[in-house]
Amino acid sequence: DGVVLGADTRATEDTVVADKNCSKIHYLADNMYCCGAGTAADTEMTTQMIASQLELHKLNTGRTPRVTTANRLLKQMLFRYQGHISAALVLGGVDVTGPHLYSIHPHGSTDKLPYVTMGSGSLAAMATFEDRFKPNMEKAEAMKLVRDAIAAGIFNDLGSGSNVDLCVITKDKVEYLRPFDEANIKGKREGNYGFKRGTTAILSTEVKKIPFDIVSTQVVTSRSDSAMDTA
Amino acid sequence: MDHNTRNWTSLRPDVEGSQILDLPNGKYGVPDMMMHGFQNVRSGNTPAHPLQHSEKHWHENKKMMDFAMLRNLQGLHAPLKLQMELNITQKMRRLPGLGSSHVLEESLTGRDMMLDFEDIFNDPDEVPLSSQPHIQMEKRLNIL
Numbered sequence: 001d002g003v004v005l006g007a008d009t010r011a012t013e014d015t016v017v018a019d020k021n022c023s024k025i026h027y028l029a030d031n032m033y034c035c036g037a038g039t040a041a042d043t044e045m046t047t048q049m050i051a052s053q054l055e056l057h058k059l060n061t062g063r064t065p066r067v068t069t070a071n072r073l074l075k076q077m078l079f080r081y082q083g084h085i086s087a088a089l090v091l092g093g094v095d096v097t098g099p100h101l102y103s104i105h106p107h108g109s110t111d112k113l114p115y116v117t118m119g120s121g122s123l124a125a126m127a128t129f130e131d132r133f134k135p136n137m138e139k140a141e142a143m144k145l146v147r148d149a150i151a152a153g154i155f156n157d158l159g160s161g162s163n164v165d166l167c168v169i170t171k172d173k174v175e176y177l178r179p180f181d182e183a184n185i186k187g188k189r190e191g192n193y194g195f196k197r198g199t200t201a202i203l204s205t206e207v208k209k210i211p212f213d214i215v216s217t218q219v220v221t222s223r224s225d226s227a228m229d230t231a
Numbered sequence: 232m233d234h235n236t237r238n239w240t241s242l243r244p245d246v247e248g249s250q251i252l253d254l255p256n257g258k259y260g261v262p263d264m265m266m267h268g269f270q271n272v273r274s275g276n277t278p279a280h281p282l283q284h285s286e287k288h289w290h291e292n293k294k295m296m297d298f299a300m301l302r303n304l305q306g307l308h309a310p311l312k313l314q315m316e317l318n319i320t321q322k323m324r325r326l327p328g329l330g331s332s333h334v335l336e337e338s339l340t341g342r343d344m345m346l347d348f349e350d351i352f353n354d355p356d357e358v359p360l361s362s363q364p365h366i367q368m369e370k371r372l373n374i375l
Contacts, residue, residue: 049346049347049351052346053345079243080243080285082243082281082282
């Protein structure tokens with residue numbers, strides 16, 4: 001009776017890491033969160049749009065929105081733009097009908113499944129899920145499984161990295177654990193290549209005065225018309 | 232009652248066969264590149280974006296789809312009545328140069344309950360230049 005969402009925190013620009021600690025689990029509603037893979041701006045803007053539409057819907061109807069509503073809104077928007085908005089999303093939440101988990105592809109197709117993965121590390125994470133998923137797991141076991149799946153993506157895929165973020169959604173509360181697990185900590189520098197003062201011993205010090213000889217003197221007069229005119 | 236009028240429109244605005252393109256015709260009925268140049272966006276031969284046509288006609292196509300569904304479900308009177316109401320609201324405009332708020336039109340089409348990219352980006356309040364109201368009024372009354 002809950003949903004566990006997990007994500008890594010690396011944002012890349014081709015082969016360079018653009019953001020070492022970005023947050024990929026986006027807020028949609030109080031009972032719904034959405035993980036986004038693909039173009040970062042697309043996922044961010046899409047989830048913000050749908051979050052505002054859900055809020056408007058909630059104010060109109062007076063009820064907490066259902067996860068399937070968010071799924072329908074996302075699917076229709078992504079189909080309208082025919083895949084040009086490259087946002088692959090994993091939507092999870094708990095509403096009056098129970099917990100739901102959806103995966104939404106950039107062209108607008110959706111799947112409702114017990115466990116889904118998206119993104120470049122999706123194969124590694126899916127392998128972990130296929131091995132160890134069981135229905136009706138306990139919360140701690142489910143969190144460990146998701147953490148291991150994300151870790152599989154972090155260590156085996158170049159497009160994923162840094163830390164693991166988790167979001168546990170149950171009927172009454174949401175735990176947004178960021179970071180849940182810091183898998184890659186930057187190492188501390190072991191030594192210093194500089195030399196300490198006094199490494200080379202000073203034998204003696206001497207102060208000498210250097211005499212200068214005057215070679216020639218020259219007196220230059222400025223022209224009278226360019227002289228300073230104080231009149 | 233005629234229920235066989237299957238005038239369903241497509242889910243997305245369809246390009247094939249619905250556009251009239253004026254391709255410049257050279258000899259043999261083929262656009263002459265020596266005389267008229269390549270296909271480019273400025274002259275209108277090629278769309279700027281693959282989704283240009285689809286986005287331009289999106290709301291209108293959705294309306295046509297809904298009306299076709301209503302016609303097949305409830306009969307011809309339903310879309311006719313709604314279209315009549317929409318026509319009336321579309322005629323209610325402020326004087327040119329002043330933007331009208333489209334309140335009734337939006338509440339009839341349901342756009343006031345929706346948030347879309349057009350509401351966030353490309354705000355008409357932030358248009359930098361607006362032409363003179365005198366010229367616009369002359370144009371409207373055909374005095375120009």
